[in-house]
Amino acid sequence: MATVIAIANQKGGEGKTTTSINLAHGLALEGNRTLLIDMDPQGNSSGIFIEPDHMEISAADLFLQKADVNDVIQQTRYENLELLPSKINLAEVELGTVNVEAPYVLRDAVGKIRNNYDYIVIDCPPSLSIFTVNALVASDYVVVPLQAEKFSIDGIKGLQNTIESIKRRINPQLTILGALVTQLKPNTVLTKTILPVIENYFPVFETFISSGVAVGESHLSKQSLLDYNPGIKQAKEYFSFVKEVIRGTKK
Amino acid sequence: MATVIAIANQKGGEGKTTTSINLAHGLALEGNRTLLIDMDPQGNSSGIFIEPDHMEISAADLFLQKADVNDVIQQTRYENLELLPSKINLAEVELGTVNVEAPYVLRDAVGKIRNNYDYIVIDCPPSLSIFTVNALVASDYVVVPLQAEKFSIDGIKGLQNTIESIKRRINPQLTILGALVTQLKPNTVLTKTILPVIENYFPVFETFISSGVAVGESHLSKQSLLDYNPGIKQAKEYFSFVKEVIRGTKK
Numbered sequence A, B: 001m002a003t004v005i006a007i008a009n010q011k012g013g014e015g016k017t018t019t020s021i022n023l024a025h026g027l028a029l030e031g032n033r034t035l036l037i038d039m040d041p042q043g044n045s046s047g048i049f050i051e052p053d054h055m056e057i058s059a060a061d062l063f064l065q066k067a068d069v070n071d072v073i074q075q076t077r078y079e080n081l082e083l084l085p086s087k088i089n090l091a092e093v094e095l096g097t098v099n100v101e102a103p104y105v106l107r108d109a110v111g112k113i114r115n116n117y118d119y120i121v122i123d124c125p126p127s128l129s130i131f132t133v134n135a136l137v138a139s140d141y142v143v144v145p146l147q148a149e150k151f152s153i154d155g156i157k158g159l160q161n162t163i164e165s166i167k168r169r170i171n172p173q174l175t176i177l178g179a180l181v182t183q184l185k186p187n188t189v190l191t192k193t194i195l196p197v198i199e200n201y202f203p204v205f206e207t208f209i210s211s212g213v214a215v216g217e218s219h220l221s222k223q224s225l226l227d228y229n230p231g232i233k234q235a236k237e238y239f240s241f242v243k244e245v246i247r248g249t250k251k
């Protein structure tokens, strides 16, 4: 039965998608049957694996009750890794989500397929919208990628409040696995000032992901970083992060 | 009568807030009476000038018709620069916005105060939500900050579609002033590959903003970069960008 991990942060550009892709592929490389769910209408993580124009069926169809989850899930070129993709039509769903059932769509879908996987990783959009709420309601753990930057801290309290509220009302077992510091530049004043602040809110992973051009290159070549250049610094850091996640989620 | 400029991009972390703060302050330093409007419930640009806890009245009150725009605007410590701030309660407004009037709230408010300013700069959130729509409906020009990165390109077509749609239906005079390349690292393969793609969609400003630690430091010290370290590379780049905007928006 799968361990479900939401990759969430309402701040934009903190590394959610980069972390989702590489955590999911890293878990798969470790022999885990893994599902990557894209909950962002921007579909950045999906786009690494499939062109939006070739996506006949996607996450929106789940929310509109037009498809069964088993029909939406597809293979990827990576062994052990499957994808539940999204494209821009998911944004239209958001307008219809002031109803009581709305936060549970993903949890119900995950419930049907949980036994097919060891891990499910959910990429969230930069908002505390219905899609992030669905991910948190469906998850056992949350990982919060964030930068050692002022605006990254502005939103931490709000994210913590949302997680606490979902724990209290809907999903008592939701656990914050930790904050993953990403895009780290070495030895800046920022880093020394901001890291202690993050530690006040969430446990922080020992692994930091440093800033490096290979990350953007891997996205451009539509590969995970672990595939594109497994020997490069940031790939080794993601491998190390994957090991921390496996240790932290042992049942 | 003010020229109104929306700073928009639904991709997260592309430099909207950094650009909004420094464009607004740069215009003010050039002697223009300037208003910075924060349309992001995350309130990152507002937080440079005022603590959310000290904000009794803010953008949400406009949308809830609880306040007149003149009461929401406040002074900043920078001469010629005023602020219409937001905080997290703006997010609650989003749920009530499936009505016909919703896209016009900001335009109506701006209409009342346009003659008080030479420029109005609007910081948008990372979504094509009601707040970005309000900004585009209220604006004469759009500036699109973006990185030379793969995911920055994924969303360009969607943003262009939204702008075209608002031009066609609501605001025919809306003009794309250009794309501002931000957080540029020197001479990467990414940059050479991605810049031509951006140019297919939008005119690109001659000024590029390079990546540098001073930017994050200025946010941490709650100053514009132009104030924090006017001699540093990225500040000079922003000064140069401000000049391009002034030239491009001459009436």
Ligand SMILES: Nc1ncnc2c1ncn2[C@@H]1O[C@H](COP(=O)(O)OP(=O)(O)OP(=O)(O)O)[C@@H](O)[C@H]1O
Binding pocket: A011, A012, A013, A014, A015, A016, A017, A018, A019, A040, A044, A124, A125, A126, A182, A183, A184, A209, A210, A211, A212, A213, A215, A216, A219, A234, B010, B011, B012, B013, B126, B147, B149, B150, B151, B152
């Ligand atoms: N370690 C890194 N080094 C260099 N660039 C990185 C690194 N991690 C992420 N990036 C780049 O930073 C940008 C933001 O990363 P990403 O898209 O993964 O963040 P996100 O949180 O998913 O953004 P959004 O909020 O828009 O969904 C991307 O262009 C990505 O290529």
Ligand SMILES: Nc1ncnc2c1ncn2[C@@H]1O[C@H](COP(=O)(O)OP(=O)(O)OP(=O)(O)O)[C@@H](O)[C@H]1O
Binding pocket: A010, A011, A012, A013, A126, A147, A149, A150, A151, A152, B011, B012, B013, B014, B015, B016, B017, B018, B019, B040, B044, B124, B125, B126, B182, B183, B184, B209, B210, B211, B212, B213, B215, B216, B219, B234
């Ligand atoms: N030129 C630069 N050099 C270094 N860091 C930068 C630069 N521009 C922006 N940043 C940093 O990158 C992060 C994202 O910038 P910013 O918050 O301005 O983007 P945004 O588009 O407003 O994000 P969001 O989509 O969350 O609103 C911030 O932590 C900021 O300090």
Ligand SMILES: [Mg+2]
Binding pocket: A016, A017, A018, A040, A044, A124, A125
């Ligand atoms: Mg993302």
Ligand SMILES: [Mg+2]
Binding pocket: B016, B017, B018, B040, B044, B124, B125
């Ligand atoms: Mg911003």
